Amino acid sequence: MSILVYIEHAEGKVKKTSLEAVSFAHALSGKTGEGEVVAVALGTVSADELAAVGKAGAAKVLHSSDERLNAGVIQAHATAVAQAFAAVGAKTLVLAKSSLGDAVAARLAIKLNAGLVSNVVELPSTSAGYVVKRSIYTGKAFAETTVTTENKILAVKKNAVDLKTDGTEAVVENLSVTISDSDFASKITSTERATGEVLLPEADIVVSGGRGMKGPENWGMLEDLAKTLGAATGCSKPVSDIGWRPHHEHVGQTGVKVAPSLYVAVGISGAIQHLAGVNSSKCIVVINKDPEAPFFKAADYGIVGDAFEIVPKLTDALKAEL
Amino acid sequence: MKILVCITHVPDTTSKIQFTANNTKFDTTGVQFIIGPYDDYALARAVELRDQTGGSLTVLNVGEAETEPTLRKALAIGADDAIRVNAFPKDSYFVAKQIAHYAKEGGYELILMGRESIDFNGGMVHGMVGELLGMPSFSPVMKLDLEGNTVKMAREIEGGKEYLEAQLPLIAGCQEPIAEWKIPNMRGIMSARTKPLNVVEAVTQKTQAEASSYQLPPAKGSVKLIDKDQVSELVKLLKNEAKVL
Numbered sequence A: 001m002s003i004l005v006y007i008e009h010a011e012g013k014v015k016k017t018s019l020e021a022v023s024f025a026h027a028l029s030g031k032t033g034e035g036e037v038v039a040v041a042l043g044t045v046s047a048d049e050l051a052a053v054g055k056a057g058a059a060k061v062l063h064s065s066d067e068r069l070n071a072g073v074i075q076a077h078a079t080a081v082a083q084a085f086a087a088v089g090a091k092t093l094v095l096a097k098s099s100l101g102d103a104v105a106a107r108l109a110i111k112l113n114a115g116l117v118s119n120v121v122e123l124p125s126t127s128a129g130y131v132v133k134r135s136i137y138t139g140k141a142f143a144e145t146t147v148t149t150e151n152k153i154l155a156v157k158k159n160a161v162d163l164k165t166d167g168t169e170a171v172v173e174n175l176s177v178t179i180s181d182s183d184f185a186s187k188i189t190s191t192e193r194a195t196g197e198v199l200l201p202e203a204d205i206v207v208s209g210g211r212g213m214k215g216p217e218n219w220g221m222l223e224d225l226a227k228t229l230g231a232a233t234g235c236s237k238p239v240s241d242i243g244w245r246p247h248h249e250h251v252g253q254t255g256v257k258v259a260p261s262l263y264v265a266v267g268i269s270g271a272i273q274h275l276a277g278v279n280s281s282k283c284i285v286v287i288n289k290d291p292e293a294p295f296f297k298a299a300d301y302g303i304v305g306d307a308f309e310i311v312p313k314l315t316d317a318l319k320a321e322l
Numbered sequence B: 001m002k003i004l005v006c007i008t009h010v011p012d013t014t015s016k017i018q019f020t021a022n023n024t025k026f027d028t029t030g031v032q033f034i035i036g037p038y039d040d041y042a043l044a045r046a047v048e049l050r051d052q053t054g055g056s057l058t059v060l061n062v063g064e065a066e067t068e069p070t071l072r073k074a075l076a077i078g079a080d081d082a083i084r085v086n087a088f089p090k091d092s093y094f095v096a097k098q099i100a101h102y103a104k105e106g107g108y109e110l111i112l113m114g115r116e117s118i119d120f121n122g123g124m125v126h127g128m129v130g131e132l133l134g135m136p137s138f139s140p141v142m143k144l145d146l147e148g149n150t151v152k153m154a155r156e157i158e159g160g161k162e163y164l165e166a167q168l169p170l171i172a173g174c175q176e177p178i179a180e181w182k183i184p185n186m187r188g189i190m191s192a193r194t195k196p197l198n199v200v201e202a203v204t205q206k207t208q209a210e211a212s213s214y215q216l217p218p219a220k221g222s223v224k225l226i227d228k229d230q231v232s233e234l235v236k237l238l239k240n241e242a243k244v245l
């Protein structure tokens, strides 16, 4: 028996969120005695990179290097993962919540007749039934969810467990999968991705700007701050609606939900819909000229004042300190 | 073309989230219910596509009688008819089974819904329905255009988007900026009263992952304010107190 983890990679590197999912599965197996953790990786990625997944807790990585799987074609990935699940005799599939992961997990729930829980925030409790805690109401509450099926899928939220880094190298084995052409019927014609930057949904630090930044020409100072912190940049909804920033940077109820250690909000009022996207942050810093801005109620640290004056000073102070 | 839009009936985004009955039930006291914001995007795009192709647009909700005003609102926005599957939406699997059953019966070629509901945030129903019906499913879709039987889409991925082409029939979980939310006008509201809203019985289906109890997160402590002329103080606190640097 083993626990299967579906891992994703981009630009030759396994995603950090996927490594967290491996660590989650490792801790879960320690609890349920489900045996070793086996990861499944699809498409072109180096054997060295895959062996390193062992550090996070995997004993083995099954790899299909079928090039057609390089593009995240949802149906084809679901078929491949279902075959890996059967091959290792798993009862539990763990994966990190993501754009592709969610889409693949939903199809797998039907293929594997598995109870699926998304936004899992901690290890399941198994003392009375199989009960999984997940985040609901966009981070405003939690639900204990009872899974009644033999097969289970857990889509894990960022920071649900600490990343394990002290494991040994994993054994990488070839996985051969049979995928029908109909699973490749939809075509990904092109991909646009911000390269070399820290990606917002996975970032450990986020610097976000709101309408208080006055215009896109003023984002340079936020980018400087972000660069100094090694952070991703985000924004409020109106900012992406007016086109000051790209849509994938929009944080909140209807945008990206982030869960960084540090969220720095500059010139954002803190409307409830914005807060819904940031309430899983460990620490929130708010810079706003209005002392009554609602964001201060959700913040750990705040500075009342003009962003145009404070942000460059903060960047300088950080450069001096770090 | 026959289009189906599945909508959720969820608390307004400004609602205070509270629970009753020993934390086993959502407290609806004082809560206003709306069409899920993502579903609202799906509906808005569906109205445009229906007008473009001259087909029909049905909205469906799995819910008890109290969701009917939400379905009427969808009719006012522009759907032609509505189906309410009479059951409490117990889990994603239960809901997906209901949708798949009625979608198959109705022979819909394009099924749209929000990328996720804003109550349980599962984001799984579209994929489940897709697998149940043997149709491709895509989410989160931020652009969707029809050219004959070909559907051209953009799907959001971490840090960007991917452009796709697929054939009808298919299912998409939608998000902005696929279309702009539509506000019902007076004529829409009047005509919604007489458009058909059919109540159908749920198919018998066991659940797989049902919520059994709820909790609120611990209350946040109060903010520590730092003087704007002592920015370096903030850096020290982040480093030594919050330990996030």
Ligand SMILES: Cc1cc2nc3c(=O)[nH]c(=O)nc-3n(C[C@H](O)[C@H](O)[C@H](O)COP(=O)(O)OP(=O)(O)OC[C@H]3O[C@@H](n4cnc5c(N)ncnc54)[C@H](O)[C@@H]3O)c2cc1C
Pocket: A209, A210, A211, A212, A213, A235, A236, A237, A238, A239, A250, A251, A252, A253, A254, A255, A266, A267, A268, A269, A270, A271, A272, A273, A274, A277, A287, A288, A289, A290, A293, A305, A306, A307, A308, B013, B037
């Ligand atoms: C269904 C629904 C979903 C929504 N989803 C989202 C969502 O996902 N994400 C989201 O962000 N919003 C969302 N919204 C919108 C939300 O309600 C707010 O309108 C929005 O978050 C406000 O953005 P803002 O804070 O940038 O702008 P504003 O509310 O205009 O705030 C600007 C802030 O900047 C401050 N400021 C101005 N000048 C300066 C300066 N020089 N220095 C420092 N501070 C300054 C002001 O004091 C003010 O607090 C949604 C709304 C609805 C109805």
